[in-house]
Amino acid sequence: MDDSTLSRLLREFGLSDKEIDIYLTVLDHGEAKASVVADDAGVSKRYVYSVSEELEERGFVSVNDHAVPTTIRAVPPQEVVDSLTEDVERMGPALEARYSKATPETNQFEVIKSRVTVLKRVTALVREATEEVSLSIPYDHLSEVESELRDAVERGVLVLLVVTGTDPADDLALDGVATVARAWREQTPTMITADRTRSLVAPPQMIARSNSGERAIAFTQRQLAPVLIGSFFGNYWPMAEEVYVADAHDLPETYADFRQAVLQATLHLRAGAEPTATVRGRALNADDGPGEISGRVVAVRQGLVEPANNSFPVEAALVVETGAGRYSVGGDGAFVEDYEAETVVLDLPE
Structure with a gap:
C-alpha cells in the first residue's frame, strides 16, 4: 500500500494531515525523541508534544515523558488495528439500532402510462397500508382490489371507499370491503392515499380505456399527500352517497x-x-x-x-x-x- 492510500485510510479514522505525518514519522522510527520527529515531520517540537498526546489518547502511540528527553513510541500496529476494529464493531449495533427507528422517506414522483400498472399500484398501496386508506375507484374495477381491501379492514386499517360510475341504489355488496363506503353515479379520477404519505391519481379516461393516452401520477411525499386527501374529502366524499358503514370496534x-x-x-x-x-x-x-x-x-x-x-x-x-x-x-x-x-x-x- 502506498503512502497516499495509507494516509487516506488514516484520514477516514479522523486523523488530520499533520497528525498523519507525525504518526507515520513515529512509525518509521519505532521510537524517537520529540525533536527528531519534529525535524522529520517539518513541525515545531511543541506541536509534536500536543499531537502526540492526542495520538496517545487514541491508542496510536505512547509518550514516555518520564525520560529526559521525552520519547514517543509507536504502539505495535496490530494492537492499533485490533483497537480500531473493536471500536467499529462496538459502533455497529448502535448505528443499526438508530437506523431501524425510522424509515427514510423518499420524495418520489412517477408518471404511469399503463392502466394495468395503475391498478397494480393501487392494489399494492392497499396491501401495504398499516393505518388508513382513502380510495376512489370505478365500481367496474373494484373486484381487482377487493381482496386487498377486505384484508386491510380485517387488520384494522381505516378504509374510506368511494365507488364511482354506479347507482347508489343498486345492491353493491360492499360489506367488509371498507370501513365506510360511498357510491356516486359520476365517473371521477381514480385516487388513493395510503397512510397519509403515498398517493396516486389517474384521470377517468385512463381507467375507462386502455389506449386513452392519459397519464397517472404516483408520489411519495408526506407534504403533498394532504392535498390529495383534501381533494378526496372536499370534492368527492360529500357528493357520494353513503351505502355502507362497518360495525363499531370492540373497546378498549x-x-x-x-x-x-x-x-x-x-x-x-x-x-x-x-x-x-x-x-x-x-x-x-x-x-x-x-x-x-x-x-x-x-x-x-x-x-x-x-x-x-x-x-x-x-x-x-x-x-x-x-x-x-x-x-x-x-x-x-x-x-x-x-x-x-x-x-x-x-x-x-x-
Missing part, C-alpha cells in the same frame, strides 16, 4: 390513526355509549400543556359518516371532558383544536 382499543379514533367514537356515541379517551400528544395553545389528557368523549366533529357536522371537509375532532376542563382534540397537523393527538385509547366505562 389504541389508535395511531386519528380519523379511525374519531369514527369509532362517533359510532359508539350514536349507539348510546359514553366512550372515554386517553390522548397522548401536545397542547397547541400552551408551551407547558399536558402531554396526556384523559376524560369522557362528549362530542365529535366529523364528516366520515352521515350526518356530518364538520365545519370544513377534512375536519375530524374529539371533544374530551377532563377534570381540568374541556379540550377539542385534532390529529396530526391540527391547527384549530386545543390539542394535537399522537395516539388515542378509546374505552367504555364499566
Whole structure:
C-alpha cells in the first residue's frame, strides 16, 4: 500500500494531515525523541508534544515523558488495528439500532402510462397500508382490489371507499370491503392515499380505456399527500352517497390513526355509549400543556359518516371532558383544536 492510500485510510479514522505525518514519522522510527520527529515531520517540537498526546489518547502511540528527553513510541500496529476494529464493531449495533427507528422517506414522483400498472399500484398501496386508506375507484374495477381491501379492514386499517360510475341504489355488496363506503353515479379520477404519505391519481379516461393516452401520477411525499386527501374529502366524499358503514370496534382499543379514533367514537356515541379517551400528544395553545389528557368523549366533529357536522371537509375532532376542563382534540397537523393527538385509547366505562 502506498503512502497516499495509507494516509487516506488514516484520514477516514479522523486523523488530520499533520497528525498523519507525525504518526507515520513515529512509525518509521519505532521510537524517537520529540525533536527528531519534529525535524522529520517539518513541525515545531511543541506541536509534536500536543499531537502526540492526542495520538496517545487514541491508542496510536505512547509518550514516555518520564525520560529526559521525552520519547514517543509507536504502539505495535496490530494492537492499533485490533483497537480500531473493536471500536467499529462496538459502533455497529448502535448505528443499526438508530437506523431501524425510522424509515427514510423518499420524495418520489412517477408518471404511469399503463392502466394495468395503475391498478397494480393501487392494489399494492392497499396491501401495504398499516393505518388508513382513502380510495376512489370505478365500481367496474373494484373486484381487482377487493381482496386487498377486505384484508386491510380485517387488520384494522381505516378504509374510506368511494365507488364511482354506479347507482347508489343498486345492491353493491360492499360489506367488509371498507370501513365506510360511498357510491356516486359520476365517473371521477381514480385516487388513493395510503397512510397519509403515498398517493396516486389517474384521470377517468385512463381507467375507462386502455389506449386513452392519459397519464397517472404516483408520489411519495408526506407534504403533498394532504392535498390529495383534501381533494378526496372536499370534492368527492360529500357528493357520494353513503351505502355502507362497518360495525363499531370492540373497546378498549389504541389508535395511531386519528380519523379511525374519531369514527369509532362517533359510532359508539350514536349507539348510546359514553366512550372515554386517553390522548397522548401536545397542547397547541400552551408551551407547558399536558402531554396526556384523559376524560369522557362528549362530542365529535366529523364528516366520515352521515350526518356530518364538520365545519370544513377534512375536519375530524374529539371533544374530551377532563377534570381540568374541556379540550377539542385534532390529529396530526391540527391547527384549530386545543390539542394535537399522537395516539388515542378509546374505552367504555364499566
